[in-house]
Amino acid sequence: MSVRFQDLDDTKLPPPRVVGPLTRTDFVRYQGASGDMNPIHHDEEFAKKAGYPAPLAVGMFQAGVLNAWATDWLGPDNVRRTRMRWKEQVWPGDVLTFTGKIARKYEEDGVGKVDLELVCTRQTGGVAVQVWMTFVVPAR
Amino acid sequence: MADFSSMGAEGAEFDLFVEHGKVREFARATHASHPSHFRGDPQSPPATFLTTILFWQELTDGANPWSKVKLDPERGMHAEQEYVFYGPPPAAGARLRCRSRIESVYEKAGRRGGKLTFAVMVTEFRDADGKLVAEARLTGVETEKPPSES
Numbered sequence: 001m002s003v004r005f006q007d008l009d010d011t012k013l014p015p016p017r018v019v020g021p022l023t024r025t026d027f028v029r030y031q032g033a034s035g036d037m038n039p040i041h042h043d044e045e046f047a048k049k050a051g052y053p054a055p056l057a058v059g060m061f062q063a064g065v066l067n068a069w070a071t072d073w074l075g076p077d078n079v080r081r082t083r084m085r086w087k088e089q090v091w092p093g094d095v096l097t098f099t100g101k102i103a104r105k106y107e108e109d110g111v112g113k114v115d116l117e118l119v120c121t122r123q124t125g126g127v128a129v130q131v132w133m134t135f136v137v138p139a140r
Numbered sequence: 141m142a143d144f145s146s147m148g149a150e151g152a153e154f155d156l157f158v159e160h161g162k163v164r165e166f167a168r169a170t171h172a173s174h175p176s177h178f179r180g181d182p183q184s185p186p187a188t189f190l191t192t193i194l195f196w197q198e199l200t201d202g203a204n205p206w207s208k209v210k211l212d213p214e215r216g217m218h219a220e221q222e223y224v225f226y227g228p229p230p231a232a233g234a235r236l237r238c239r240s241r242i243e244s245v246y247e248k249a250g251r252r253g254g255k256l257t258f259a260v261m262v263t264e265f266r267d268a269d270g271k272l273v274a275e276a277r278l279t280g281v282e283t284e285k286p287p288s289e290s
Contacts, residue, residue: 019171033162033169035194050214059218060191064170067187072174076184077228084188085220133187 002075005112005137010102014073019065020095020123022057027092030061057090059129066120066131069098074114074135081134088126095123103132112137142245142257142282146208150241154200156193156265158185160232166192182231190223190276193238193263205242209259211282219258220279230273236265243277254284 019026027041036058039046047055063084071079090096100118107113118131163185167177176184197203223229230236240263250256258281265274 017171030169033166034191036191060188060221061170063221064166064172064186064188064191068167068170068172068174071187072172076172076174076176076186077231079187079225079229081222081224082187083220083222086218 003073003137005105005114005139008102008105008114008137013099013101014069016097016099017065017069018095018097021093022090022096024055024092027055027057027061030058030064034058034060034064036060054092057094059086059090062090062096062120063129063131065096066098066100066118066129067133070100070116070118070131070133070135074137078135078137079133080113080136082131083133084129084131086129088122088128090122090128096128097121100131112139141210141212142259143208143210144245146205146210146242146259147245148242149205149208151197151205151239152200152202153237153239154193154196154203156190156196156236156238158189158230158232158234158236162192163189163232180231182233184231185229187223187229188221189229190263190265190274191221193276196238197240203238203240205240206259206261206278206280209242209245209261209280211257211259211280215284216280216282218278219281220277222277224275224277226271226273230265230267235268236273237267237270238263238265250283256284257282 100116103117104115116133120128163183172186243260243262245259248256261278263276
């Protein structure tokens with residue numbers, strides 16, 4: 001079942017996704033999947049030597065989960081642009097909330113499109129990552 | 141200290157095969173649950189899947205021009221990442237020809253004083269016909285102090 005252009009509005013957003021408390025296993029699973037094996041994300045001693053209290057999450061992990069909130073809703077084949085910017089670091093034990101809203105709904109070259117603004121927040125209320133996405137949305 | 145002469149440096153072309161198992165593994169690791177990641181024919185990748193070029197770029201000598209920028213790893217961070225798709229993101233089974241180049245290296249004053257150095261690397265992804273199907277834009281930043289002290 002896919003979302004239709006005429007049905008898109010802010011009252012019909014999917015619920016926020018809550019993930020956590022995060023574990024080192026979450027970080028390692030993402031590292032294996034992505035190929036970023038930087039030890040600062042799983043090696044306790046390495047992270048502490050670099051001045052961090054614990055291994056920190058790979059930024060692309062929380063950005064990837066935030067992207068997935070949107071592609072689960074509007075379909076992974078429909079994404080045409082995604083841009084992500086990191087703000088605060090994410091740590092083991094964090095509980096993250098992933099959500100978003102419609103920034104603009106429009107037609108371009110006869111194709112329905114929607115721009116989304118997404119945000120991942122930590123349990124402290126601090127923003128970990130922001131994402132801006134554009135999807136094509138079929139009218140059928 | 142960043143090397144500003146790296147601007148314009150271009151890496152060697154390399155292959156990326158979008159693999160079915162890798163698409164499933166990546167979807168699971170990022171909590172992506174759309175059925176097309178798992179049972180699609182062909183399987184659709186998550187929106188950030190092209191970050192897996194990390195596995196492919198290292199297989200080809202000279203494919204990654206990022207090291208030429210020489211950002212200090214102790215003070216360097218991933219600041220922004222962008223993916224643009226000129227159609228549905230390339231699905232499992234696709235063979236992509238990829239090439240990275242350093243688009244820009246520049247300095248900016250930080251909000252709390254101090255200098256920030258930014259570098260941008262663009263990677264183009266082309267299909268078997270040479271058509272541009274996706275672009276990645278990676279922005280790295282180097283702070284004057286270690287990130288943990290900022």
